[in-house]
Amino acid sequence: MDSRVMRDIEELKQRLRQFAAERDWEQFHTPKNLSSALIVEAAELLEHFQWLTAEESINLPPETRAEVEAEMADVLLYLTRLADLLGVDLLDAAERKIQRNAEKYPAHEVRGSATKR
Amino acid sequence: MDSRVMRDIEELKQRLRQFAAERDWEQFHTPKNLSSALIVEAAELLEHFQWLTAEESINLPPETRAEVEAEMADVLLYLTRLADLLGVDLLDAAERKIQRNAEKYPAHEVRGSATKR
Amino acid sequence: MDSRVMRDIEELKQRLRQFAAERDWEQFHTPKNLSSALIVEAAELLEHFQWLTAEESINLPPETRAEVEAEMADVLLYLTRLADLLGVDLLDAAERKIQRNAEKYPAHEVRGSATKR
């Protein structure tokens, strides 16, 4: 495995596909299992913040910062692996979701309010 | 908001930053709150799979497939927004995590086994 | 189904067992699926708090309070159903866990600190 920096999510998909194939892990990578693994990583991320105040959660000590970054990477890995299995283009899906949110939450109507619609 | 397709995560960061600024939502977007929002979306994703068999989770009906895609987008949105706030380069972090996993799980040692190390 | 108040977790186990049997839902109630359903309910609980400040989370408006209560009930239902399937006595397990925590976190050593051990 070389150390070149990844260019985009498509390349990440390829890398994860190869990683799973080399280990015969495709059998475990059902969408059901991957979405479980994803939420487990999301919880490991949240765990770093669970007892912190809002202010503390912004100014993390370097060691916590590094662990948080690793958990965020794990979330992205499982999300990307799932996207590969289901044939989802994540940036396209994000684009569509932002447009839907823009219609649902017009800036002039929701300014300063976090109420869900 | 135009309809051009996003090119990369950096552009997504910019879009989400602007989206939050226009709505005065920065006050809610602490790392603590965003990691909560992220796990809530991860749960909405998992909910689609919770009673399905492994096989059913691969062959989703079109409507479920579209909802799953939207939930995956939500996970990416909050993950990217959090990355922007903490100054994390997600693809770099993913690269480092894959390399760490490659050392932790050498292919010839873990083939076909899902046991955590 | 009568409206008598439940006396204890054992009675809740019986009620849930009957509820599942009447609907032929035992086939879905594997420990794997139930622990997914449990975390989905835990997320619906968390969702009510995700954008709130600590102070706001204590003083909930009545409607939110009722919804929070219903989500807490859902967590208990799935936890109890899982306990029934795995033959776990939840209060015994809680007792053992509290004793372990008391050894791990002696009051005089950890006072006022939320650091995990």
Added chain:
Amino acid sequence: MDSRVMRDIEELKQRLRQFAAERDWEQFHTPKNLSSALIVEAAELLEHFQWLTAEESINLPPETRAEVEAEMADVLLYLTRLADLLGVDLLDAAERKIQRNAEKYPAHEVRGSATKR
């Protein structure tokens, strides 16, 4: 801390209240934080099942079984602590939820189907 077995959830509430007070942990136990801690424990529970088949999730090896039990206890501890803070009677809430579910999912209509309503 004596070793007597707990009789009910009310006693568990008292024990947890005392445990928090002795450690000056009330400051961390906001509903917002406790619901985060609860979902983190729910994820640690799910983690044991994430790569297992349905069948494997029923027949756990003894060591996994013990760990699963400890995670289930953690979920109950945080749920009970939250119930104490919000003044929720968990068994009452469970009773009400079962009755609502019975109306929403009449046995003769939903037999053998896991479709959400």
